Amino acid sequence: MRELTYLEAVREAMSQEMRQNEDVFILGEDIGVYGGAFGVTRGMIEEFGPERIRNTPISEAAISGTAVGAALTGMRPILELQFSDFITIAMDNMVNQAAKIRYMYGGKGKVPMVLRTPAGSGTGAAAQHSQSLEAWMAHIPGLKVVQPSTAYDAKGLLKAAIDDDNPVIFYEHKLCYKTKSDVPEEQYSIPLGKADIKREGKDVTIVATAIMVHKSLEAAAELEKEGISVEVIDPRTLVPLDTETIIESVKKTSRLVVVHEAVKRGGFGGEIASVIAESEAFDYLDAPIKRLGGKSVPIPYNPELEKAAIPGVDDIIAAVKETVNRL
């Protein structure tokens, strides 16, 4: 099978959908001839024209609300936000409008839109262009939250997100953009709410998201050399969350390490740990649950400090060992 980068997979998912469905269009800042801040929409305006690849003013409040209004009246907009940090400016439309319209209106009306946005640190972009704020969105009933880690997942999950009749926040980790995986040419859909076991193991379960899936797999490969068998689970979507796969895995391994880049305090890892603490898997635990997340600090500019602000492979290895040794 052919390989694609994550970035190409996102683009292909959108292009294939747009060829089939006239209601799908993209709006965002500099997504036209420039191709978007990270080049995801490069070449698309040439194929689909400026009507459907709509370059917008720098107006996150207006473009997010415009997506809501267009979705409510029959379109299926994809909104690209240049950096996920800018969701602060689009927040009212996502949290107070998109997420609540269907419920507030007693089940009448729907808001089928996708907000795609690059997230995470590692590019030296500092405090206002490097955050991982997905827990905010996962907190809001009415939204769905997707966080793919591989090119294959990105393509299939994005199709599912576009086809979904609800507002979906689709986080693309910047450091995942260049990663490659086998990606089928034809369209396919990965259901929202289905975790993926990225690596099977029997001693410890790691639940990791986005770039931390890659780091966890790296850690797992190292740990295997020391005879520790690690299972790596990527939830892929935070809302809905596939609790069953996580619970089953922990029942098997009796140990859980949760890893995400987002700040640990109030991060989604707390939710995953709680799911286990409240489930039948709790009785199977042989060690306390370990959470790894970003430190409670704005992402700094200096590359060494930037790296130190979030979990690294070594941290994951250490956490797993700690969990295993505490018998």
Add this chain to the structure above:
Amino acid sequence: MTQKVNLPPRVNQKDLVNLYKQMWLIRFFEEKVDEFFAKGMIHGTTHLAVGQEASAVGAIAVLEDRDKITSTHRGHGHCIAKGAEVNGMMAELFGRTTGYCKGKGGSMHIADVEKGNLGANGIVGGGFAIATGAALTSQMKKEGFVVLCFFGDGASNEGSFHEALNLASIWKLPVVFVCENNQYGMSGPAKEMMNIENIAQRGQSYGIPGKVVDGNDIFDVMNGVGEAVDRARNGEGPSIVEAKTYRWKGHSKSDAKKYRTREEEKEWRLKDPIERMRLVLVQEGILTEEAAEKIKAEAKDEVEASVEFAADSPHPSLDDLMEDIYA
């Protein structure tokens, strides 16, 4: 007292009689709601549009059925003018399943998406971008409908106003921004909150027309909004129409109105939009005094009947709590 009348084109006598009735429906509906809140018979809060009937009815009167509106927290009048049944509205305020939102939205969220009422909004300024997005649907799908976006004087100081008007202007979207300038935010006088005389002037910043009309003269509203709607439908883009009016009641149910004088209130009551319309209809021979009285009585009866309907309607079951969050 006679006044010079500039009867709007395209409106026949029967329509005018119906509009007169709508004004009374709004007046009686609001007064009934006011009474119920005062007696503690319904909970939550509400924002009444007594005194502002002409801007709601007049603006919507020039629309076609296929056209859409976005409304505000002070939205009961817009609903009635867009053809909502008072039964469903009253039932919503009573929190019953027969309400427009099955009792889950209440006063601030009444919507009827299928009939083109995209909803009231509890967020001041929440409607600007949604209306802009709906207008984008009209343009992209070539559906030919126009969107009226109601907003208040206070909302024009929200960032969303400026972002959305700019966007609607550069894309020449078929949307008309109708400002119901009732002189006050919750308590903040418009003249203290902005350094311009007319909100309509703000159109200049975005290269769109801005027109001021007498918001208590339904004919002036119809003429002003009608012109803007024609312009929008002809593909010439958005406009602002600012209707100067006044809310007779307080901002919401608990308002001692310390920020304005009783004299000022009295002056505005002399400009009662319903009485002004009645005088014209009688003067022009469109209605007799007796017929006008009969219409008023009919409207009162309809509102009374809506109370009975609402009171007899079932409450939602607790099983309904978790319904309609996602499509």
